[in-house]
Amino acid sequence: MKVNKVLVIGVGLIGGSFAKGLRKRQLVEEVVGFGFHPEKLQKAVELGVLDRYETHLPTAVAEADLIMLAVPLGAMSSLLEEMNPYLRPETILTDAGSAKCSVIEAVKSVFGHLPSSFVAGHPIAGKESSGVEAADGNLFVKHRVILTPTEETDAKAIQAVKQLWQGLGACVSEMSPAYHDEVLAATSHLPHLLAFNLVDLLNEHEALGNVFQYTAGGFRDFTRIASSDATMWRDIAVNNREAIVKWLKNYRDSLDGMIELVEDKRGDQLFELFQAAKEARDLHIVQRGKELQDCDFE
């Protein structure tokens, strides 16, 4: 299945990096952008992120071989509604949303069924800066992209999406939407919410004065993800609510256990916990690096 024209809807950090990478590596013939702010699309063209942009959604949708939805989760439903009348059945539809069940539900609800040409996806990459200015054609190199096809999904559509991501240097895995949402709630959504919570907590405690001035690199790294885009994270929190609440509560319960250990001065048990975390983390960094190195990038 040859993809010539790609339409990217939502040309921010992720959509822009996808577009820029496709162009840079000449993986398709043309990368067109669509969004609701023409001045940002113009900027994207100037930055070499897009070949051109469309301001008329029906034209843009009708012409595309593959459409990448890279808008916040909260914007998916209304966008799909608008696109629906103009989408050709052979056009491959994919997305980059951070939660997959809610996107699949939105597609099903708008189209009345799950089109075989729809391939839900999620690149595990990002930075705390957002917007097309931060777009980077190498953002996905040696990063995982997770596809969550369903039984309705056409194998050729999966293959086409997979090839584009691999062309961008990514390591593509497949899993069920529910497993994706659970794993990402634990490994990404939970730490983001924990970091937001810490910065908010310290920011509000004015009795202590500006405590941020006494922080060092550890704090800066720990809270880097608290500089992420608030709209995106609001939408993730709402759209992956169940799994996130579960993991926030798991975390809270585990924290209660740690509070008890500190209160009771249980040095030995604290040492064991800290040491286990250190070992798991050190191992994880080594392992993960190796796994991505071994990944089939062809």
Place this chain on the structure above:
Amino acid sequence: MKVNKVLVIGVGLIGGSFAKGLRKRQLVEEVVGFGFHPEKLQKAVELGVLDRYETHLPTAVAEADLIMLAVPLGAMSSLLEEMNPYLRPETILTDAGSAKCSVIEAVKSVFGHLPSSFVAGHPIAGKESSGVEAADGNLFVKHRVILTPTEETDAKAIQAVKQLWQGLGACVSEMSPAYHDEVLAATSHLPHLLAFNLVDLLNEHEALGNVFQYTAGGFRDFTRIASSDATMWRDIAVNNREAIVKWLKNYRDSLDGMIELVEDKRGDQLFELFQAAKEARDLHIVQRGKELQDCDFE
């Protein structure tokens, strides 16, 4: 007050970086090391961290103009007991412990009073690697060092310790021991315990499989501090127990509020929280950089 001979007890990351920096910048005549593992001290000499080392504590202590205690908090009391008979009253005693009230209590309890030559201190710098191999003479450049003198402390001793840290490129502040312990509980001890807790939580959930493989840079940064030394952190947890428990509970209560917002899909309030955190964090990074730039390093 001229400091010629410096004795560093505990030649790990912090003690080693202090020693190496003093030598590199020729701030004193001789830097001697003491510790309970001669092979590590030998290694430190080979690495250029120390001029030489002593294996006999009484000699080492009696000869020093200034002694830096860079051992884990849990080792302070017994070390002070051992040193006490040999310490000359004019020898300046300082430390690098991450909690200050407990060190001051230990000194008071061992000596029966707070010697005027004792200057409690804490460099706000570190990395997740530990040991003398990780020692770096520039570790403290543009980093804060907090001194927490009491009313007993001699102004000249404070000045001598301050000058050494400034000579290493650090920005030196003074505050009360209790305020230090409260601020550091919030900005350093709390995030470390949160990171340990997250890694332990995910490490134990084997039902999900190895979730670490689906993490990216955000997770890596968030959990970097969970690779810190377990002994050091056990000692901090036990020795700054009260302030840490208070902040862990503050955090837990604040997290309960966030859980409620996600459960109730309060998108607007979540957006406000995330946005406030992002703004505080972005501002803090800019502000802090500026403050350390403006700091008097002379």
